[in-house]
Amino acid sequence: MPPKKDNDDRAYEVHSICRKRIHRGKLQYMLKWNGWEDVSNTWETSESLEHVRDHVNEFDARIKSRIIENLKKRNKEKASSSRPFITNQPPRFSKEEEESKEKEDKKEDKKEKQEETKDDKDDSDYDVNVKVSPGVSGGAQIQTDLN
Numbered sequence: 792m793p794p795k796k797d798n799d800d801r802a803y804e805v806h807s808i809c810r811k812r813i814h815r816g817k818l819q820y821m822l823k824w825n826g827w828e829d830v831s832n833t834w835e836t837s838e839s840l841e842h843v844r845d846h847v848n849e850f851d852a853r854i855k856s857r858i859i860e861n862l863k864k865r866n867k868e869k870a871s872s873s874r875p876f877i878t879n880q881p882p883r884f885s886k887e888e889e890e891s892k893e894k895e896d897k898k899e900d901k902k903e904k905q906e907e908t909k910d911d912k913d914d915s916d917y918d919v920n921v922k923v924s925p926g927v928s929g930g931a932q933i934q935t936d937l938n
Contacts, residue, residue, distance in 0.1 A: 803827075805843045808850040820847060 803824050809832060810821040818837040823829065840847055 805846055808846050811850070811854065820850065 804826075806823040806825040808820045809823050812819050812821075812834070814834065819834045820837065820840060821832050821834050822840075823832050837847065
């Protein structure tokens with residue numbers, strides 16, 4: 792395991808920086824030490840890494856470039872998969888066709904209204920008086936008189 796800083800006077804060389812995190816509000820980097828196994832990697836605060844600022848800057852630049860590449864890749868995928876929005880669509884029908892279609896629709900509406908009124912007249916041939924009186928068990932009984 793890498794040095795215990797308080798009681799060890801030996802100098803340890805940083806091989807590389809593996810990861811980055813914010814722990815308890817402080818920025819930390821995981822360091823890989825030269826000559827040590829991965830299990831000996833340690834988290835160090837950014838303040839304690841002033842002597843290896845070059846490694847830190849290189850790591851940050853590498854991470855930033857990866858993020859930018861991934862964002863560009865995602866944007867390309869989104870652009871290629873989505874259907875482009877067409878703003879100037881040609882009209883589906885000519886003006887004459889649209890006008891004739893509107894006339895046909897009006898005629899159909901008029902016919903439907905005439906049929907509805909005819910049905911209403913047919914239904915009005917009967918006079919029905921409905922009397923509702925309370926039943927024994929709280930329900931309602933209906934009496935109808937057809938004239």
